[in-house]
Amino acid sequence: MSEARAANPTPPTPAFPDDAEASLQSVGAAARFVLRGETPAARLAGEALGVAAPGRINRAEAAGLRAMLRLGPDEWLLVADGEAPAGLAGSLAQALDGTPHSLVDVSARQVGFVLDGRLAARLISAGCPLDLRDGAFPVGAATRTIFLKAEIVLWRRAAQTWRLEVWRSFAPYLIGHLAEARRGAADL
């Protein structure tokens, strides 16, 4: 079983009408880690990753396809799109050696999607009660929250581009409800 998980099978393909107003794309395989520890551990992990560790809670920093999301006072989500977790795990463990921390590979636990387009925020609002307007949720903000009954990580990458991370078994639920919201928003 562990081998099947380590292989990180392809995430479910979003059944979503791809149009100019809203498109939902899977980001494919990615390496993901949850880092727990104090700020020095995050700084070291950021250096190993090549990303500045976000100093404020509920903020994300990205460099290329790698990113660090600060989800809590002592919790960071590390994401590297398109990378295999094994190599990154080694370099992170090496950088963090001697610093108290916990580093857990969650690559196969969750899948990522990019929701893009004019209606993107509106579709997320169909299931997420957060205030997603620019003042409350600016570009670069990232947080764990809920989408109906599924827990998601929501990250605003650009004004109309959102990254969603969801636990694998909740992905069809999330996709289905976003598609439903897209149908409901057809006239908007």
Place this chain on the structure above:
Amino acid sequence: MLLIHCPYCDAARPELEFRYGGEAHVARPADPATVSDEAWAQYLYFRANPRGLHAERWRHIHGCGRFFNALRDTVSDRFVAVYEAGAPRPDAAETKR
């Protein structure tokens, strides 16, 4: 929807992201072996359940994951104050607005 201010996120967040954690400031006796049955039962089962200001624990489970304490009016459901776990209960007089 009820909005709760999380002291760690420092933002008002929807109630759905939170879980209720019961009365705050219930200290476990340091040495349970020396505590009488009555006192132990008091610690385990008896809670204040006041009408009015109530200090209680909340967890921002679908957010930053942290426990924190809040002073809530059980009549109006209004949150009068939120404070980090480990901090003393704020004086109710101070928090009157």
